[in-house]
Amino acid sequence: MIEVKNLTRNYGPTKAVVSVSFTVNTGEVLGFLGPNGAGKTTTMKVITGFMPPTDGQVLVDNLDVVEQSLEVRRKIGYLPENNPLYHDMNPLEYLTFCQRLRGVPSSEHTPRNRRMVEMCGLSEVLKKDIGELSKGYRQRVGLAQAMVHDPDILILDEPTVGLDPNQIVEIRALIKELGRAKTLILCTHILSEVEVACDRVLIINRGKIAADGTPDSLRAAASGRDRLFVEIRGPADAVRASLEALSGAVRVAAPSDGSGDDVAGRFVIESASGKDLREPVFNLVRDNGWTLLELRREVVRFEDIFRQLTADEMK
């Protein structure tokens, strides 16, 4: 549905996006990840028609984003980064304004407004000016604006940034629901969001694509480690030595200083991705007569994949 072909965009001498190519299929939810300044927002700005490519081509539903800009813009609902809004209008006025500009027939204005108010939870703030609303409510108004004309394609740039944890959960649930019916591009640097909601993930770094695939395939491809957090009461050195001797244990670290005998020691055991050492650890503790106080497993974290791929960022 969306084809990006060798997209390049420069801001003067700065190359923000360098020959990026990818496709988004109909009905797919694509997570667009990258560190700040990687080129995510710039790419979105080209797709939505805010700026033209310096080089390359973007096709939305086989329509060129530059040549057939008006038609492309009709198909897209966009929530820009920073969610710009008109502060002197109230949500109802604003949504009606957007509907008029999108060519929605006036007979549909009220029912659609009602639906948006319901979906985005705006009923309590309808008569307040947007300037008076909290960030969470403003974000919901921005989301409502993007959806009100029922577009096939939704592009959301950092939709949950700055929201409190409750609001984040609500917005994420909404996004997940939307993803069922629409093609959605979610631009973010919050990794857990992507893991939960996306069919596919693109990681961009310094203007170039660093990874492209499903969350599972990326996890499999990455050389990450599973981690096992254990707390064992027993002679520290012996415990450590036995843990290290476990088949499949790649590394054993002690996050805290466990010194002396019979003091509960905390250890982190790293193993190859997919190797589950919980039973061996349990058996080890039982056979030696030690006490197992905590056993917790953590699979390869998306954060690690992300950091590996964008590692040179902070150098």
Next chain:
Amino acid sequence: MFANALTFAQKELRSFFNSPVAYVILTLFLLICGWFFAAGLFLVGQADMRDLFSSIIPIAYLFFIPAITMRLISEEKKSGTLELLVTLPVRDAEIILGKYLATLGLLASALVLSFAYPMTLAWLGDPDGGALVGGYLGLFLMGAGYLAIGLFTSGLTQNQIVAFISGFMLIFVFFMLDKVLVFFPGPVATVLEYLSVSYHFENIARGVVDTRDLIYYLSMIVVFLFLAMRTMESRRWR
């Protein structure tokens, strides 16, 4: 198409009148005009709008018109709402036209409110109807031209103050053109005179509506509105 322009116009007008802007501008404008009108009337004893038309209001325009237009595009750039507007399925022309129509509306309200003066004159004496109509038409066209200039300068920057000052300066140039003619050689002076706003205004104010004067104002409006469109970083220009 045109409907979108009207939607924008309506939104901007609502914005003007929801904030102190419109009220402050209209009040101050009318106060200043009222003062000069009344002062002149009693001093001279003549039913005369000529001063108001030829000097007071044009000078007032220098300040008030950039004040009306200064936030129109610069605010959108600064708050980021321009990104939203430009990604909606509307043409740049519709956005600019809508904003421009709103400013014309404000200008028209100011001029209509000032009808109090000719009505006072009509009650006191016997003013020349033709000159009045000509004067107001000229003022409206002059204001319309200046508003287009102001809209353009608003698009040049994110900063409203800079928009105001550059609008003021550019309008001032057009305003001054016919007053500096004496410094220029013959042929250049003729060209400058044709380009000056006051020259065409005087023509219309005399009661003679010549197409050359209309074309002048229309060209000014079209050129500056086109330039204003250009400032919106549209996708058409790389």
